[in-house]
Amino acid sequence: MHFEVKIPPVGESITEVTISSWKKNNGDFVEQDEIICEVDSDKTSFEIPAEKAGKLNILKQEDETVEVGTIVCTIDTESTNNTPSSQSENKNEDHEESDSPDEVHKTGEIIEIVVPEVGESITEVTIAEWTKENGSFVEKDEIICEIDSDKATFELPSDATGILQIIAQSGDTVKVGDVVCKIEVGSSTSKPKESQSSSSKTAPETKRSNESYVKGHPSPAANKILNEKGISPSEVKGSGVDGRITKEDALKASKSQKEEKKGVSEETGDNNRSSRREKITNLRKTISKRLVSVKNETAMLTTFNEVNMKPIMDVRKKYKDQFKEKYEVGLGFMSFFTKACCIALKEWPAVNAYLDENEIEYHDYCDISIAVSTPKGLVVPVIRNAEKLSFQGIESEIIRLAGKARDGKLTIPEMTGGTFTITNGGVFGSMMSTPIINPPQSAILGMHNIVQRPFAENGEVVIRPIMFVALSYDHRIIDGRESVSFLVRVKQLLEDPMRLLLNV
């Protein structure tokens, strides 16, 4: 496999850099993280490490000026080297306690595990975490890795039984089809010593004995920087001679996530002025890209209305317990809103349509996307054919999807294909908002908190539980009349729930 090495973004306003020198020759075998190239920008010079081990193929020559993102070389990861395998680089301090590779009966066969197809439109994913350690023994179908895509997190099982050799590291972004690890096929046996000789090239051991006493020793400046970041030198990989931690290593080091939370709470109150940089997840990257493009590419605007929630609350109060007893799910507001929207969508089909360049795709069904917030960001699972579902059907579907969302277990199909979205900012206390359309849909309903407000009813001021509702819509295919009428219709249905039953 050819791994491409690109000029990384080095700072705002730097768009191009000059290759000052190649530290390695074309065709050399390079280790992972070995410095291969030095690059000058108009602000600083920096070094480019090999992201993979393999044979170097230089594409851009010294003194060439290239743009950020340009591929300057490729690394042939298939190419073998005669030094111990490159995977040894990611050492495991406690690999003894895991199944020892020494007791494995190897067949010599090596299987590569690639990033599987996870859904249309997903081309790259991020390795979230290896659940198995490098060099450990894994069973076929055992989960070895967790992967984040921009839509969901999924688990990667091993295709074979044998010893795991990790290639892509946690945090790496890899393409669908890329090799993330290899399995040296073999079965676990209990007669240990014989096979040891064949595994004498097993990396961790040779590496360990070569390890210098100085590995992980920070230079004075690096030490100060690490102290300030609250990172222990043992968490940093030193790139200096014999693994010393250089100032640059310390500047680049960031805390592991678990540590971070601790750090923050410890620091508060002490006038802490430190800041942190974290790589954003694919999910967040996609969310941000999408939101900006929706803002730029649609003619989005929002119409508002208010809903007197008393009638629904009365219904709920009256039937809540019976409903729960019978269906084993609570009777929430969401089912009312979903039902009301389905009826209104039928009446105003443009609100339930997609704009696809020169055509409008109308839907005769209502697949309602429900926005659910999870620790990793907002996800929108879909209730299929919501128009056909009963109140109970909607409530249990929401519970099922929200549960999966929180556990990060939603599949891509469960999140694609909605025709209209409902989002409830009220759960966080929002009084009013202008939600953003979830493309390729054309409209989104925003629910908000319910507040007791003075309300005129039959010429008298009374106190009523009021919710403001908002409908953001793409004005390119939905006219004002349609959007406003749609929202008025939703209001009407909600304020007189009998209508939901009779469909009037």
Added chain:
Amino acid sequence: MSTYNVVIIGSGPGGYVAAIRCAQLGLKTAIIEKYDTLGGTCLNVGCIPSKALLDSSEHFHKAEKEFGEHGIQTGKLTVDLNQMIKRKDDVVDQTCKGVAFLMKKNKIDVYYGIGSFKDKETISIHGKEGKKEEIKAEKVIIATGSKPVIIPGIEYDKKRVITSTEALKLKEIPNHLIIIGGGVIGLELGSVYARLGSKITVVEFADRLISGMDSTLSKELQKVLKKLGFDFHFKTKVNSAKTKGNKVILTASNSKGENISLEGDYCLIAVGRKAYTEGLGLENVGIETDDRGKINIDENLQTKVPGIYAIGDVVKGAMLAHKAEEEGIFVAETIAGQKPHINYNLIPGVVYTWPEVASVGYTEEQLKEKSVNYKVGSFPIRALGRARASMDIDGLIKVLADKKTDEILGVHMIGPRVADLIAEAVVAMEYRASAEDVARMSHAHPTYTEAMKEACLAATENRALHL
């Protein structure tokens, strides 16, 4: 009343460096000094003037003893001690003015007078002629330094029974200078007058000179000082010293229990220095000192009162100007929210005799005590081409390295300009270099630094090249 982010009491190398670093970090800073000139002990009566006299006297000594061999005929040489002292005063004056300039450049307010705590945030300054003012401080750094120790029985009269301060401005060259204490200050000032012709007798309680340093250095230094005309009484305890007319009489008892009596015309007390906190009003903020008068501090150099720090000679650790400076920087950065670090084991110790003595890291004695397996690589200065060319052939460099890992654990030097050479050892050790690492680095030829490379080669596999 003026208010500052940081107020520093004492303008020695600890205090003034802390002030500059505070200012660099954007803190509004003031410094208080009780004397008329800035720079503390180090600049006024310590490092700088002693080095000025050491250099002058060494020139004289070389002219007298070595120029002939170089083929330079001088005729009869004489010493103009007044001029020597005046030149020293000029050097001090320029250096102190340099500090005043740095204060101005960094917009640090300087107050002259005795600073003392009124409360945790208020410092009152008693200036000359009863002038009194008060300033407010969010943080205070105490850098009040040290004063010479005077032991009981000794009648310090500043005329013939003197300390280093007076020894830096004598009006005449002593015939016989008796020095109590075989430490750094005594041997440096003793060297000055020995070169100018004084007979020197050192009375030392321990069994060797510069007793904190590696014993190889003590031995070598004793040899070269003996050549200069020093006499030594070790394991000898001074009981009294006092002036009698133009003489000083000193009595002491040696290890055999015998009483001895020495007669000289001057007696220099150089038995160490003690932390100085007089007039500071520590009692008003509840800060205590230990049994040796040092201010107690935590690992951030903070006293038990939050926001009040102490650095330099007034706290524990080596009484050295560069140690005080590192601490000044440490506290300034700590106040600014940074997290600096000082590696106390790698603060070099230096003696400016000729040859110079310098050392960093563990001594052989310490490694033995810690039962560390170590190896020794040693290289004599006389084997260097550079040394023969300059006629500075005394001394050696000794490198101690871990037997297993080859990591350098200590470097001990005696030889020409080793006070400068020791920096290489500090750099190597900060990076935890092995002896072979240094041995594999190119050292210019011919230089004194080649001795470092050769000693490292010797430590690596006993493969020094020029031996």
